[in-house]
Amino acid sequence: MGIIVQKFGGTSVGSVERIQNVAxxxxxxxxxGNHVVVVVSAMGKTTDSLVNLAKEITENPTKxxxxxxxxxxEQVTISLLTMALIEKGYEAISYTGGQAGIQTEPHHGNARIxxxxxxxxxNDLHNHRIVVVAGFQGITEAREVTxxxxxxxxxTAVALAAALSADRCEIYTDVDGVYTSDPRYVKxxxxxxxxxxxxxxxxxxxxxxxxHPRAVEFxxxxxxxxxxxxxxxxxxxxxxxEEITMEQGLIVRGVAFEDEITRMTVFGIKNPxxxxxxxxxxxxxxxxxxDIIIQSQSEANHTNLSFSIKHQDLQxxxxxxxxxxxxxxxxxxxxESRLAxxxxxxxxxxxxxxxxxxxxxxxxSNDIIIKMVSTSEIKVSVVIDEDxxxxxxxxxxxxxxxxxxxxxxxxxIK
Amino acid sequence: MGIIVQKFGGTSVGSVERIQNVAxxxxxxxxxGNHVVVVVSAMGKTTDSLVNLAKEITENPTKxxxxxxxxxxEQVTISLLTMALIEKGYEAISYTGGQAGIQTEPHHGNARIxxxxxxxxxNDLHNHRIVVVAGFQGITEAREVTxxxxxxxxxTAVALAAALSADRCEIYTDVDGVYTSDPRYVKxxxxxxxxxxxxxxxxxxxxxxxxHPRAVEFxxxxxxxxxxxxxxxxxxxxxxxEEITMEQGLIVRGVAFEDEITRMTVFGIKNPxxxxxxxxxxxxxxxxxxDIIIQSQSEANHTNLSFSIKHQDLQxxxxxxxxxxxxxxxxxxxxESRLAxxxxxxxxxxxxxxxxxxxxxxxxSNDIIIKMVSTSEIKVSVVIDEDxxxxxxxxxxxxxxxxxxxxxxxxxIK
Numbered sequence: 172m173g174i175i176v177q178k179f180g181g182t183s184v185g186s187v188e189r190i191q192n193v194a195x196x197x198x199x200x201x202x203x204g205n206h207v208v209v210v211v212s213a214m215g216k217t218t219d220s221l222v223n224l225a226k227e228i229t230e231n232p233t234k235x236x237x238x239x240x241x242x243x244x245e246q247v248t249i250s251l252l253t254m255a256l257i258e259k260g261y262e263a264i265s266y267t268g269g270q271a272g273i274q275t276e277p278h279h280g281n282a283r284i285x286x287x288x289x290x291x292x293x294n295d296l297h298n299h300r301i302v303v304v305a306g307f308q309g310i311t312e313a314r315e316v317t318x319x320x321x322x323x324x325x326x327t328a329v330a331l332a333a334a335l336s337a338d339r340c341e342i343y344t345d346v347d348g349v350y351t352s353d354p355r356y357v358k359x360x361x362x363x364x365x366x367x368x369x370x371x372x373x374x375x376x377x378x379x380x381x382x383h384p385r386a387v388e389f390x391x392x393x394x395x396x397x398x399x400x401x402x403x404x405x406x407x408x409x410x411x412x413e414e415i416t417m418e419q420g421l422i423v424r425g426v427a428f429e430d431e432i433t434r435m436t437v438f439g440i441k442n443p444x445x446x447x448x449x450x451x452x453x454x455x456x457x458x459x460x461x462d463i464i465i466q467s468q469s470e471a472n473h474t475n476l477s478f479s480i481k482h483q484d485l486q487x488x489x490x491x492x493x494x495x496x497x498x499x500x501x502x503x504x505x506x507e508s509r510l511a512x513x514x515x516x517x518x519x520x521x522x523x524x525x526x527x528x529x530x531x532x533x534x535x536s537n538d539i540i541i542k543m544v545s546t547s548e549i550k551v552s553v554v555i556d557e558d559x560x561x562x563x564x565x566x567x568x569x570x571x572x573x574x575x576x577x578x579x580x581x582x583x584i585k
Numbered sequence: 586m587g588i589i590v591q592k593f594g595g596t597s598v599g600s601v602e603r604i605q606n607v608a609x610x611x612x613x614x615x616x617x618g619n620h621v622v623v624v625v626s627a628m629g630k631t632t633d634s635l636v637n638l639a640k641e642i643t644e645n646p647t648k649x650x651x652x653x654x655x656x657x658x659e660q661v662t663i664s665l666l667t668m669a670l671i672e673k674g675y676e677a678i679s680y681t682g683g684q685a686g687i688q689t690e691p692h693h694g695n696a697r698i699x700x701x702x703x704x705x706x707x708n709d710l711h712n713h714r715i716v717v718v719a720g721f722q723g724i725t726e727a728r729e730v731t732x733x734x735x736x737x738x739x740x741t742a743v744a745l746a747a748a749l750s751a752d753r754c755e756i757y758t759d760v761d762g763v764y765t766s767d768p769r770y771v772k773x774x775x776x777x778x779x780x781x782x783x784x785x786x787x788x789x790x791x792x793x794x795x796x797h798p799r800a801v802e803f804x805x806x807x808x809x810x811x812x813x814x815x816x817x818x819x820x821x822x823x824x825x826x827e828e829i830t831m832e833q834g835l836i837v838r839g840v841a842f843e844d845e846i847t848r849m850t851v852f853g854i855k856n857p858x859x860x861x862x863x864x865x866x867x868x869x870x871x872x873x874x875x876d877i878i879i880q881s882q883s884e885a886n887h888t889n890l891s892f893s894i895k896h897q898d899l900q901x902x903x904x905x906x907x908x909x910x911x912x913x914x915x916x917x918x919x920x921e922s923r924l925a926x927x928x929x930x931x932x933x934x935x936x937x938x939x940x941x942x943x944x945x946x947x948x949x950s951n952d953i954i955i956k957m958v959s960t961s962e963i964k965v966s967v968v969i970d971e972d973x974x975x976x977x978x979x980x981x982x983x984x985x986x987x988x989x990x991x992x993x994x995x996x997x998i999k
Contacts, residue, residue: 187641221661227601228665229672236671239679240664243657247635250654251642257650258643265653270728314684 173338178328183402185215213244234279245305269310281320287334322383333393347401348409351573359574423571439502511560587752592742597816599629608669627658648693659719683724695734701748736797747807761815762823765987773988853916925974
């Protein structure tokens with residue numbers, strides 16, 4: 172008798188009818204003889220409606236009050252889903268994040284989980300109850316209500332799976348798995364049977380959007396097998412787990428892309444040793460995520476620093492840097508928006524050093540100018556003009572033959 | 586510098602615009618130099634919408650899940666009102682019932698407050714924050730979310746006022762005070778400047794509907810002056826406080842009425858001594874409120890027992906009694922619905938024994954048949970046919986001259 176954590180996103184619980192469907196999926200798993208914990212998001216557009224209500228009142232709601240407001244969304248879903256399960260004759264109980272023992276940092280809007288006390292849920296499972304938990308939310312030690320930020324429900328599901336030593340964590344979503352690229356934009360994008368945590372992490376971080384990177388990290392650290400699958404169809408999804416790939420053909424596993432990137436350049440930094448860490452720690456403290464970083468030497472021993480951020484963070488970033496201009500010691504800042512990041516990802520790239528060169532080559536031959544580059548062992552990212560993004564993804568998908576299943580068939584030995 | 590608790594009901598916070606109005610009222614009080622604690626209900630029809638959502642899923646939602654669902658309503662309001670106050674430049678903080686330290690019995694759907702820990706709110710007030718608390722809800726020792734049942738937000742407000750030793754508790758509602766009778770039905774019904782707790786208690790219990798009886802009880806026990814007033818107009822409302830009335834003219838202060846009453850009669854009770862307490866304790870345990878009780882002797886030393894309940898409780902009451910028929914020892918049950926209760930209330934009735942007779946007289950001369958009677962020191966209630974209810978209220982209002990201000994003018998010495 173295993174423990175299965177199932178997570179259903181906002182679209183999957185978007186109406187009473189869909190909640191009934193979710194109840195059926197949950198019951199199916201329960202009938203297989205498993206203990207089931209269900210994590211749900213707010214219904215469909217609920218979060219958006221709540222955000223709009225807040226906007227009618229103020230342009231700058233405090234994060235604390237936004238958390239108070241938004242957490243009601245999941246609370247509605249857990250009660251309705253639990254009612255549906257009880258109506259079907261099953262014992263079920265709903266918990267808010269706080270009641271489920273999900274303790275977070277004392278930080279509103281984007282809190283990290285610091286601890287989960289699974290005792291209550293374990294007791295319920297022991298008593299054969301289906302447990303329904305509100306995703307995206309937790310509680311601080313002072314019992315303040317917090318939210319986990321974007322993709323928080325995925326994180327809730329995986330963190331609960333880890334705390335409960337679950338056998339599997341299933342992420343139900345409106346796509347049926349992880350693809351070699353976004354099928355809405357890239358022709359012949361193909362569903363992958365499985366990917367490694369690291370590959371998924373790169374894909375998620377790079378905006379593949381199916382799973383939140385924090386959730387994947389959690390799953391990796393606690394060795395929780397994840398399955399991304401559709402809440403509407405019964406097809407198998409994509410399994411994310413630790414693996415040794417025997418795959419021959421596919422060095423690159425996927426092409427990810429992300430728009431609304433802004434490149435900032437800070438000129439004339441006097442003390443790069445201290446300033447660089449200062450800049451990034453100040454940005455981090457203001458919750459501005461910096462992605463690609465490039466440092467370059469200029470005349471007179473001054474250093475220039477370029478980095479990429481999400482366009483939405485530009486104003487905040489400018490304010491933070493201007494505020495500490497004296498302390499940081501730089502001359503001026505430039506920024507360029509309407510950029511995109513396109514990345515190729517694959518564990519096999521570690522032993523294939525020519526892949527990056529091949530990528531640059533094909534982009535150049537398609538007149539796509541590379542503005543920033545970043546590489547890791549299993550991915551290469553480039554920043555290019557936003558309007559070239561889809562084109563770049565398409566030619567890379569073709570170049571690395573991602574539409575073709577590897578020969579021999581994708582085989583993994585755990 | 587006093588502490589004022591203000592409570593705004595669902596209609597008063599029914600839209601973003603109204604929430605802004607409420608924020609203005611709160612700020613006005615704050616600007617007078619007072620500490621302000623605000624208790625709010627769910628916005629307008631929110632609770633109804635949530636109940637309907639639940640009904641789409643099941644006819645019989647569990648009370649626990651209904652509490653989980655409904656408490657989101659007030660949580661939305663507290664966050665929005667707090668945002669509005671912050672937007673106006675005031676320090677404000679929202680709390681759910683649980684966060685505000687409102688601990689209840691471990692009973693869903695209709696829990697009583699057992700304890701309030703005001704430390705957190707006191708600290709906020711000390712720091713000049715406006716505190717906004719979700720009405721209608723609390724938390725059990727096991728941190729289960731509970732609701733206080735109908736009129737629960739009034740109870741929250743008064744209980745908080747008591748716990749904080751507040752100087753006054755203002756109940757803002759869609760009526761502008763307590764009337765001699767319901768002005769929607771009774772011609773020339775008149776707003777009272779003040780009533781005593783006991784009068785209000787009788788009026789509230791009798792369905793005057795402005796204030797929940799539990800709230801009035803709380804206020805009486807802790808000597809909290811209440812003011813019922815309109816959230817839309819600035820007129821003075823009605824003050825409810827302890828008083829010695831010097832009033833000469835008005836023996837009767839108000840006429841209250843309530844429809845959807847059912848009379849049940851239990852026939853052939855063998856052991857009235859034990860059975861009577863058994864019957865009412867079993868009904869109470871199922872949260873069926875019994876109002877008027879009449880015991881009568883029948884042939885063969887058997888006792889018949891009549892009592893009135895709300896019509897909505899009829900099915901439950903029948904089930905409870907049938908379940909324990911053997912134990913309770915009765916022969917059969919009859920019930921009559923479509924009845925109403927009409928009551929006259931006034932502290933002055935204590936020293937005026939002729940009032941009840943006058944009431945029966947005027948009803949008889951208007952062809953209104955009295956089916957049950959109940960009297961206390963400050964009220965007389967009769968149960969009559971539902972379709973005679975408004976007529977009875979009108980003739981009683983006229984008979985006791987409630988449209989006329991007392992001469993000398995209503996004077997109270999505290």
